Amino acid sequence: MHPDALLVHLKTLQFYTTLYEVVKGIREAIALLVASSNYSPPKQTPQKLDERQYQVTSPINEADRLRENKKFEEAALKYKAALNLDPNSAYAYNCLGIALSNQGKLDEAIAELEIAVHLDLSSTLFRDNLEIYRNKKKGFWGHLFG
Known part of the structure; x- marks a missing residue:
């Protein structure tokens, strides 16, 4: 193996080790946040719930249309707006991830x-x-050393 290729491989492994530690830290922080959360949703009347649901679905629907039209930056902003209204929307996080990847x-x-x-x-x-984008992140070296 060429010495330069070996050096590139070593640096790539160091990068992924650092990235792994960062992701591990993020996961631990999320787990602590969820475990220590004393959050309980406010009691709301059905009418207030309907209004809130509309407030959340409206930016998500708009973001979906923007993403379909390949306006990824605008879509990401709309998904973030929806997440400000409902931080538990797994769908919005998923779509935001797709928009950011694009x-x-x-x-x-x-x-x-x-x-x-x-x-x-x-x-x-x-x-x-998630698996698709993790594999995409691994790129060439990930396919070889996965």
Whole structure:
């Protein structure tokens, strides 16, 4: 193996080790946040719940249309607006991850998809999307040394 190729391989492994530690820290922080959360949703009347649901679904629907039209930056902003209204929307986190990936922001996309998977462990779609983007992040070296 050429010495330069070996050096590139070593630096790549160091990068992924650092990235692994960062992701591990994020996961631990999320787990602590969820475990220590004393949050309980406010009691609301059915009418208030309907209004709140509309407030959340409206930006999500708009973001979906923007994403379909390949306006990924605008879509990401709308998904973030929806998440400000409902931080437990696994769907919004999943779609935000896709929009970020389409902007070339793969690390951010993976982080958002991890949250989506954490919020909805039963969703094979969210897990599959996360796996796709993790493999995309691994690139050439990931296919060789996975």
